[in-house]
Amino acid sequence: METWWRALTFTLGYNTSLVTVGAMLLAAAAGMVGSFVLLRKRALVSDAISHSTLPGLALAFLVMGVWQGDGRVLPALLAGAAASAALGLWLVQRIGERTRLGEDAAIGAVLSTFFAFGVVLITVIQTLSVRGQSGLTGYLVGATAGMLYSEALLIAACAVGLLLALLVWRRDLLLLCFDADFARTQGFDTGRLDLLLLLLLMAVVVIGLKVTGLILVVALTIIPPVAARFWTDQPMRMVALAALLGALSGYLGVSLSSVREGLPTGPLIVLAAFTLFLVSFLFSPRRGVLASLLAYRRLRQRVHLRQGLLALGRDEPIFDGLTLKLLQRRGHVRRDGVATPAGLAAARDAEHEERLWALYRRRYPDDALHREHAGLTPIGQVLSADAIMALEAELPPAETAR
Structure with missing residues (x-):
């Protein structure tokens, strides 16, 4: 030595x-x-x-x-x-x-x-x-x-x-x-x-x-x-x-x-x-195996959490174990799977944002193709306030009131 x-x-x-x-x-x-x-x-x-x-x-x-x-x-x-x-x-x-x-x-x-x-x-x-x-x-x-x-x-x-x-x-x-x-x-x-x-x-x-x-x-x-x-x-x-x-x-x-x-x-x-x-x-923090595994894990959790909130908003049953675990960790559901008031509020927000994303993809399909994981990222972090207000104005009244 x-x-x-x-x-x-x-x-x-x-x-x-x-x-x-x-x-x-x-x-x-x-x-x-x-x-x-x-x-x-x-x-x-x-x-x-x-x-x-x-x-x-x-x-x-x-x-x-x-x-x-x-x-x-x-x-x-x-x-x-x-x-x-x-x-x-x-x-x-x-x-x-x-x-x-x-x-x-x-x-x-x-x-x-x-x-x-x-x-x-x-x-x-x-x-x-x-x-x-x-x-x-x-x-x-x-x-x-x-x-x-x-x-x-x-x-x-x-x-x-x-x-x-x-x-x-x-x-x-x-x-x-x-x-x-x-x-x-x-x-x-x-x-x-x-x-x-x-x-x-x-x-x-x-x-x-x-x-x-x-x-x-x-x-x-x-x-x-x-x-x-x-x-x-x-x-x-x-x-x-x-x-x-x-x-x-x-x-x-x-x-x-x-x-x-x-x-x-x-x-x-x-x-x-x-x-x-x-x-x-x-x-490597950009392309390394560990960074890729962590990025995949984070993306998987975002997908499960998003789908879980949408299921809560539509009053659909949730059977996936990871989805239930993530919702419980965030305080959105109780141990018996019943949604909490905070979970219902988050579900309404997620469902409303999903309708905004769907309208955005219909109105601007070319631009939406360049948005990575559009729908998983909060729309306020991607679009400007004016663009969101324009989408809100175009939502059908029945969907807005729902």
Whole structure:
């Protein structure tokens, strides 16, 4: 526990602190890019890009190994991964444009082919006498334990560059995500904006290879934005919150991996992100499971109470247990089911309001469609006093006098 606390407070060591900051910046950038990708409804593209990096990574390792005897040179590996990912992305787009196949089919074909080719290359590399091949498999699931100072600094610098690029182009990308046709009419080159978004996504995937690996880096571009979506409807708030949740995932994952030697950093970062998603899924006050259950319970009680009062006003028997329980709790009926004077008064008010709502729906059917739960909400909270007086004047005399 003491080790974890030192990792949380950045006092465990310089290298650990540097890796933590780098992972936080990377996860924040992944959350921001993933938010735009999610709003653009192209989340699966990140999976294709990540798996397409493997053959380029392996080929770059082979080239550097033949050239200088050690293939583990991070800038060269990232450049090879980026070139391979760009080729995979180009193939996905061309297959979707030139054939009748959908984007999901193109992603599946490119993803499986590139990943299989990369696995073959890694198997071949393991049989060669080249230094560093033991660490190459770490790019599949991440390997921050052996991260050098220069590597951590490079990842942090690239993550900062990504964050700045997103801040510069955030408005153009949002317009593309929500209304590409309108953006086109306003003079925006939507093709270039789409390409820019995919290049930013590719950069996140390539940079994240060392931290979470190509298999798990997809989670950082999907889980934080999905979790952020539970908390807000505002797009820029969602982007900011996704960046915050991503950074928190990186912070918790790296600090947890420092508790004991051998704990994998990449999987722990993803598990931390999933924990934050689970908290959002369960406890979000807007769309969380708990909030939805409470809202359903409140709506159910309102329906039963309303129907119970209408039944009292019409002198109809009530058999439903929940309805009787709610009426007794409000003091509208006694234990034997007989209405109290207060209950009769509330029933007359409810019946009168129900007639007003019925008249309103007949007079203004289009407007009534946009009123959520019209009839359950008191009419005085929905319509103005003048509108209610106009409805009162239109009620038939027999109904008014009843």
